[in-house]
Each structure stands twice: as C-alpha cells, then as structure tokens.
Amino acid sequence: MATNLDLIRRTYEGTSEENGRNLLAVLSPDIEWTEAExxxxxxxxxxxxxxMQGVFKRLGSEWTGYHADVHSFIADGERVAAFGVYSGTYKATGKSMTAPFAHLYExxxxxxxxxxxxxxxxxxxRALT
Structure with a gap:
C-alpha cells in the first residue's frame, strides 16, 4: 500500500498529464484547496x-510552461508538505516568473x-503586470 508521501510525490514527479491523473485519483470529492492570499x-x-475550474484550468490557459518543481518533501502522519519553485510565463504580459512555494496536504x-x-x-x- 502506498504511503501518503508516495501519493503526493506522484502528483509532482511525472509528466503534466501523469501528475494531473495522479492528483485527480487522490482528491477527496469535497476537497478544500486554499490558494494563498x-x-x-x-x-x-x-x-x-x-x-479544476478555478485553479488548474486557468493555470493551463493563462500561463505557458507553468511548472511546480519540488525539491523536498516532509511527511508527518496524515500531513505531507512539498517545497519547491513555481515557474512559467504569463501569456497576457509575456513576463516570466520563478517563485518559491510550500504546499501542505492533509x-x-x-x-x-x-x-x-x-x-x-x-x-x-510581477509577471502579471
């Protein structure tokens, strides 16, 4: 049986299509997903x-090459944290960005x-304006 860490790793470490399928497979139907203020x-x-409509569809349509590259994971029971760097180019401005992130999953x-x-x-x- 896969650990919680294994489940989260699989949502980052493949192709975009694989990551998307793996994420959909492990989302609770009533997921609460909070994007930072x-x-x-x-x-x-x-x-x-x-x-899917509020986040992932928009990421796919508003950005070119948007990617979340994870460099570290920490697991603690039912919680898994992923740390990495976002990158991509915002289509409307043509500006690129890289930004560190952390995701905390339960x-x-x-x-x-x-x-x-x-x-x-x-x-x-900065990439949006």
Whole structure:
C-alpha cells in the first residue's frame, strides 16, 4: 500500500498529464484547496469541479510552461508538505516568473482532504503586470 508521501510525490514527479491523473485519483470529492492570499487564484475551492475550474484550468490557459518543481518533501502522519519553485510565463504580459512555494496536504484514507498553498506572491504578481 502506498504511503501518503508516495501519493503526493506522484502528483509532482511525472509528466503534466501523469501528475494531473495522479492528483485527480487522490482528491477527496469535497476537497478544500486554499490558494494563498495575493496569488492570482487566491481563495478556497471546495470540491473537485471548483478546484479544476478555478485553479488548474486557468493555470493551463493563462500561463505557458507553468511548472511546480519540488525539491523536498516532509511527511508527518496524515500531513505531507512539498517545497519547491513555481515557474512559467504569463501569456497576457509575456513576463516570466520563478517563485518559491510550500504546499501542505492533509490526507485521510488515501485521499487529499485539504491543501494550503504558501508562496512568494510578489514574485508571481510581477509577471502579471
């Protein structure tokens, strides 16, 4: 049986398509996903459809080469943290960014029930204007 750390790793370490499939497979139907205040998609999204429409569809349509490159993971029971760097080019301005992030996941019975994003939003915002 896969550990919580294994489940989260699989959402980052493959191709974009693999990561997306792996994420969908481990999201609780009533996921609570919080994007940091000051981030372009700030707020809490409840449910898979709200998350896909409010965050991932927009990332795919508004950015070129958007990527979350994780360099470290920490697992503590039902919580897993991922630390890394976002990168990408905002289509509307043509400006690129790189910004450090942390994602804190809470899992129950092999499903992500909560995620909270921490990110240097100033570095992201510079690409938007």
């Amino acid at each position: 000051g981030f372009p998609y700030a707020g809490t999204y409840v449910g898979v459809d709200a998350l 899992l129950r019975d092999g499903k992500i029930i909560r995620m909270r994003q921490y990110v240097d939003t100033v570095l992201v915002a």
